[in-house]
Amino acid sequence: MSLRICYFGTYRAEYARNQILIEGLRRAGMQVVECHVALWQGVEDRVQTASGGWMRPAFWWRVLRTYGQLLGKYRQVGAYDVLVVGYPGHFDVFLARLLASLRGEPLVWDVLNSLYLIAIERGISSRSPLTVRIIRQIERLACRLPDLLILDTERFVEWFQQTHGIDPSRFRLVRIGADQRYFSPLEGKPRHPQDPFRVIYYGSYIPNHGVEFIVEAAHLLEDEPVAFEMVGDGPEHANALALERKYRLKKLAFIDWLPRQELSEHIASADLVLGVFGVTLQNTLTNNNKIYEGFAMRKPVVSARTPALPESLVHKEHLYLCERGDAGSLAEAICKLRADPDLCQRLADNGYRLFCEQFDLEHIGQEFARHLEELAAG
Secondary structure, three states: OEEEEEEEEEOOOOHHHHHHHHHHHHHHHHHHEEEOOOOOHHHHHHHHHHHHHHHHHHHHHHHHHHHHHHHHOOOOOOOOOOEEEEOOOOOOHHHHHHHHHHHHOOOOOOOOOOOHHHHHOOHHHOHHHHHHHHHHHHHHHHHHOOOEEEEEEEEHHHHHHHHHHHHHHHHHEEEOOOOOOOOOOOOOOOOOOOOOEEEEEOOOOOOOOOOOHHHHHHHHOOOOOOEEEEEEEOOOOOHHHHHHHHOOOOEEEEEEEHHHHHHHHHOOOOOEEOOOOOOOOOHHHHHHHHHHHHHHHOOOOOEEEEOOOOOOOOOOOOOEEEEEEEEHHHHHHHHHHHHHHHHHHHHHHHHHHHHHHHHHHHHHHHHHHHHHHHHHHO
């Protein structure tokens, strides 16, 4: 069944999840029309707003202007079969429910994450407890509006049931994957025998990633032929820098955000891709794109062992797992992989094969399309 999908909201157009689902649906034969206007200027803009910036008149003027523009675009969309709200869409869902109901069409929301949980883990509850209470109530209500809710793991479905009282039958799973248009096997820089084992982290330095454990692991391996590269920026960046200065690390380099092509080249030149190592609750509930992007680039990946990882990901077969929040365990994993090139190659090959079988655009798109087809058939 070929459906016409209206992908709606103020979602982050550049965010991997939205790009993967939109392109995946198109590759699954769906016609996707984007009805999008940007509201947020970035991650920190959302954090500052949640920390109290929402009380300022300028923010509400921006909201009114943005949703006015969104409605203008929606009038031009025409007929559709399903209205899908992209991530993050906690506030878009309220308008989307009204619009979908007026058309008599079903509404789907790719929830992906909990704004309430993020607010707690970012420490917003200590700065603005009222804001966090409001966010919880908004999220609780928002989850009751769509006909179908999308998450990536059963454990997160359980959390939403326990936290917000949402019936698990209203959820469907669409796994986290990677976009092979940007992440695919590339030739890296030529290696020389005296070159160190190159390890790369890239990301937004959120608590979930556990970047402090990466820096601590670099400290433990300072005397080993291992070099670390950390690409990106975010809330834990300053702490990571301070820790690096404290230890006076000579083989740890910090790099600002890179364009996708440059980032891919840096990953291609690395010997090992790092996943996530934080001890946050979120880390036990969700998966992370970095794991699958490493797979897509045919690179060995090391990440923390969490209950949210799919059963199809096997330790020492597709990736190497260490303990969460344990720099020593991470350092030991890096040493074992450096000393075993055959294991590295096996992980890279098997991870890439699994990615192509389950986690690329085609498979993620087909997974999402099936849920939409079942809903539309009704």
